[in-house]
Amino acid sequence: MQARTSGTDLVDALIDGVHIGDNLVLQGDDAAPLDLLVERFVAATRGRVPLVLVNVSRPWQGPVPPDTRVLDWSAVGSDSPPTLDDALPPGADFGAAMAMLEAADDRVGEGAAFVIDDLDGVQRTWGPGAALELFLSTCPRLYRRRSLAVWPLHTGAHRPAFLRRLTEITQVVVDFTTDAESSLVTVRKADGRGEQVVGRRVRAVVVDGDLAAVDSPRNTGELLGTVIRDQRLARGLSQAEVARRVGITPSALSQVERGVRGPGGDTLVRLWEVLGVPFGPGERPEAGYRIARRSGRDRTRLQDGLTGECLLDDPVAGEVWALDLAGGASGSHGPFAVKRPESVLVLRGVVDLQLDGRTETLHEGDALVAETASVRGWSNPGAETARLLWSIHRP
Structure with a gap:
């Protein structure tokens, strides 16, 4: 079962819940409770889904927990001999680290959980270019695999341009600014949620190994700031x-x-002018495009052996679905009971479609448009799962 939690109820509530495929960037100053957040995520995830821990900053201590794979990169920066099987030797280059992470992802498969601890250590070991490359390569990969990842980092260790690029790519950013008594927790980005989520903030303290809200600062000055x-x-x-x-x-x-x-x-x-933010009366001009984020989508069982994920449901473009047909599966009617034009693109495998008395066999890369004919059935003659892109057009 997919673990849909950051491990901390306060964070889950601020971002309106964790979604499948989320990459959670937890960033803060040197006093931010990032280690606590990682510990809680690991505790909440372990045993529910495969868990991969990328250990960078310090040599691994103690045994590896069950159902957990530890990738130990710490010897590269410390020159200490590694103690784990999945470990990089002193002097290993960044390419070896990336190959190890990709191999671990292939082994655990879809829907796993990852902690990349941490980008600060990657930067110290291989440089800022390596830290950015790691995120640019791994974040989209785990998103496609519907895995959940936590990326802790200290903002003071990275340039503003680096932090901006991470924010552009990831799905969720939660910021922790600490003082002597508490942390101000602020949502900087939250794809797939309502517009009201970004900017949410709450002051919190550590109580009994967890974060607890001490107030909810929502006055106008704080929100504007x-x-x-x-x-x-x-x-x-x-x-x-x-x-x-x-x-x-x-x-x-x-x-x-x-x-x-x-x-x-x-x-x-003047602030709005300098920052390029529209200001003044009137409606905000249309951007000319719309984005349907993957965050929060679930797969739906449409028929036996047929599952789908709605990628887009738009008043102009219509519906676009990604369908998975299990090997050897078949259905006696089309995936959707509609009386509108449909188009099909085979992304992987082979599929047979029955259309008003005829059977058409489509191979990978083939496309079909059913403008007036109806899809009466389908089958996957292969042993492997076939994937289709199925569009239902507006009249």
């Missing part, structure tokens, strides 16, 4: 640079972002 900070970070701009363009001091901008004081009207207008 969060929006301004998020827009600045999304563009890779420093506080000093934005303050210079707006005509205020960096200290004043810091107070605005923290909700300590609100900006004056002229300052707010």
Whole structure:
């Protein structure tokens, strides 16, 4: 069963739940409770799905838990002899690390859980280019595999451009800013959720090995400050640079972002201009495109041996489904009871379709458009699962 939790109820609630395929970037300052968050994720996941731990910063201590695969890369940076079987030797290059991770992903298969601990260590060992390449390669791969991954990192160890690129690619970013007494937890990105999720924030403390909310700061000044900070970070701009363009001091901008004081009207207008945020009356212009995010989608059992995932349900384009036909399976009617034109593209395998008294055999790469004919049945003559892209067009 897919583990759909970060291991921390407070985080789950802030992001409106964990979705299949999520890559969760948990970023914070040096005092942020990132180790605690990783421990809770591992405890909640272990035994439910295959678990892969990429160990980077410190030599692995103790036995490997059951149902867990540890990839130990720590010897590369420390020059200490590795103690685990799945370990890189001192001096190993980054290509060897990537090959080990990809092989582990192939072994555990779809729907696993990963902890990449951590990008800070990867950067110290192989450089910032390697840390970015690891994320650019692995995040989309695990997303396609419907696996769940947690990526802890310390924001102070990375350049703003690096953090911006991670935010662009991943599905979820949760930020932890700590002081002497508590952490301010803020959602920076949450694909597949409602617009109201981004910008949510709550102050939390560690109680009995878990995060507990101590308040819910939602006043206007704090919410506005969060929006301004998020827009600045999304563009890779420093506080000093934005303050210079707006005509205020960096200290004043810091107070605005923290909700300590609100900006004056002229300052707010200048902020929106510098950050490129539309401001003023009237409706926001249409972007000219729409995105259907994969986050939150589930596979649906349509018939025996036939499962599907709705990729798109759009008033203009219609419905687009990814269908999996089990080897040797067949059905006595079409996947969908509709009276609209349908088109089929075979992505993998072979499929037989019955259309009004005729059987058409489609191979990988073949496509069919049924404008007036109806699909009366289907079968997969092969032993392996066939995959189709099935579109139901609007009239």
